[in-house]
Amino acid sequence: MTRSWMGLVVLSLGMVAAEPPKPVxxxxxxxxxxxxxxxxxxxxxxxxxxxxxxxxxxxxxxxxxxxxxxxxxxxxxxxxxxxxxxxxxxxxxxxxxxxxxxxxxxxxxxxxxxxxxxxxxxxxxxxxxxxxxxxxxxxxxxxxxxxxxVGRGNPPLQALAPADPERGKAIYARACVVCHGEDGQGSADIPPLWGPRSFNLGAGMARTSKAAAFVKANMSGLGGTEPLTAQEAWDVSAYFTHQPRPDFPGKVNDWPRGGKPADSRY
CATH class of the missing domain: 1.10.760.10 (Cytochrome c-like domain)
Structure with a gap:
């Protein structure tokens, strides 16, 4: 019985250690x-x-x-x-x-x-x-x-160097201003990127990493502009995500179990 019991334990441990099947x-x-x-x-x-x-x-x-x-x-x-x-x-x-x-x-x-x-x-x-x-x-x-x-979410994006909002400001003027305007307020068809009519501090897009992944995957090269490199996407995102935007009072309740991302705005 001892040998049989130990065998069940080994079998159970093996089952626990096995990797879960990958989703289809x-x-x-x-x-x-x-x-x-x-x-x-x-x-x-x-x-x-x-x-x-x-x-x-x-x-x-x-x-x-x-x-x-x-x-x-x-x-x-x-x-x-x-x-x-x-x-x-x-x-x-x-x-x-x-x-x-x-x-x-x-x-x-x-x-x-x-x-x-x-x-x-x-x-x-x-x-x-x-x-x-x-x-x-x-x-x-x-x-x-x-x-x-396939294609769910935005592909994670790595930068070669820390994001630089000053470089991002120049990239914005070159690649984004034609649609979003100098003041970032967009138009009837283009969403504002900052200010009271845009997303607040608690939005996922307020995080530079999230914004950079979205920009690189979806906004790069629009309007006849040169496609952005990964670094440029990070830099321009560091610029517009840190512009003034509404606060989010409920932020005090976020990440109650820890693990708050380093690029959270609060």
């Missing part, structure tokens, strides 16, 4: 508009799509600035390497390090409303929340639970 990778493929069903479900999906692409217009009671969900989740949440929503339905519930707890899709959506849109949380029973949930569900309908969508 699937291509990012958003469903066609024609697949939106008729009836109440389709109406909810279309409402969520409208809120996603023009948040100030379709969720004015909860929007606090000029940004929409699609300001960061490009192409209505369908673009690779721009935090796409395709497949996100199968990811939640998940652990949220900034909150220090397991969170739901509703928690994540409201985190964006509070931080990126400097607004108010959506009531979980509201038509706006139901619409956004329906839209994410529809975008994710063909992605199996547990699968990893």
């Amino acid at each position: 990778q699937v291509p990012l493929k958003a469903p066609q508009e024609a697949t939106i069903p008729p009836g109440p479900v389709g109406e909810a999906i279309r409402l969520g799509q409208k809120i996603f692409t023009n948040t100030p217009k379709y969720a004015p009671a909860y929007s606090g600035n000029a940004l929409s969900c699609s300001s960061c989740h490009l192409d209505a949440g369908k673009a690779p390497h721009a935090a796409p929503m395709v497949g996100l339905w199968a990811v939640f519930p998940t652990y949220l390090p900034r909150a220090g707890r397991v969170g739901t899709m509703e928690d994540r959506i409201n985190g964006c409303f509070l931080r990126s849109m400097n607004g108010k949380p959506l009531p979980t029973s509201s038509e706006e929340m139901r619409g956004l949930l329906a839209y994410v569900w529809w975008l994710s309908r063909d992605v199996p639970v547990g699968a990893e969508v």
Whole structure:
């Protein structure tokens, strides 16, 4: 019996030590508009799509600035390497390090409303929340639970040297000002990068590392400008993320279990 018991222990230890299976990778493929069903479900999906692409217009009671969900989740949440929503339905519930707890899709959506849109949380029973949930569900309908969508998030970006906001200011004038303006306020179609109409200190995009990864993957070389190097993306992000922007009072509750990133603005 002793030998058998020890064998079970060894077997158990071996099972613990084994690496977990890697998730199946699937291509990012958003469903066609024609697949939106008729009836109440389709109406909810279309409402969520409208809120996603023009948040100030379709969720004015909860929007606090000029940004929409699609300001960061490009192409209505369908673009690779721009935090796409395709497949996100199968990811939640998940652990949220900034909150220090397991969170739901509703928690994540409201985190964006509070931080990126400097607004108010959506009531979980509201038509706006139901619409956004329906839209994410529809975008994710063909992605199996547990699968990893290729192009999810922004590829991590390494800089060769510490980010320099002074160099970034010159890069901004060369590569960004044509769209975002000298004052960073953008236009009716271009989101502001700083100031009271932009994201607050608690937003993920306020971190230089997050902004640099997004800029390199999605903004580099636009408008006929030269593509940015990784270092230039870091430098220009260090410049615009440290411009004046709204505070986030709830920041005192962030990272309750530790692990706050070094480039957090607070």
